[in-house]
Amino acid sequence: MIIIEQIKTKELVQMGPAKDRDWEDLAVPDMDQSPKDLVKEVIEAYDLGELISQAHTANPKILKATVEKHHASYHLSAKIRLE
Numbered sequence: 751m752i753i754i755e756q757i758k759t760k761e762l763v764q765m766g767p768a769k770d771r772d773w774e775d776l777a778v779p780d781m782d783q784s785p786k787d788l789v790k791e792v793i794e795a796y797d798l799g800e801l802i803s804q805a806h807t808a809n810p811k812i813l814k815a816t817v818e819k820h821h822a823s824y825h826l827s828a829k830i831r832l833e
Contacts, residue, residue: 752780754792754813757828762816780832789815792828799824 757773778791786804792813793801799819807814813828 751833752778752783752788753831753833754778754788754828755831757792757796757826759798759817759824759826762823762825785810785813788830789813789826792826793817798826 753775754777755775757776758770759773760770761768773792773796776792776795778788783791786801789801789804793799797819799817802816802818802823805814805816811830813826813830815826817824817826
């Protein structure tokens with residue numbers, strides 16, 4: 751089982767305060783998914799919009815991506831834990 755935890759979104763804005771939100775942890779079956787597949791799982795589970803880009807990190811336990819919903823862009827971040 752894969753636990754995706756510490757899921758956060760932060761609105762990307764040029765001016766003013768950014769809206770940020772914490773999401774509940776998400777458990778998904780371990781089917782040897784790629785990080786991109788896991789990001790898509792989070793996006794679909796919480797209806798976060800459309801994947802725009804995925805950051806490639808050196809740490810395979812971290813997910814980072816940019817999503818867009820209703821003409822607003824958000825930074826998505828999360829940590830992966832295997833159980």
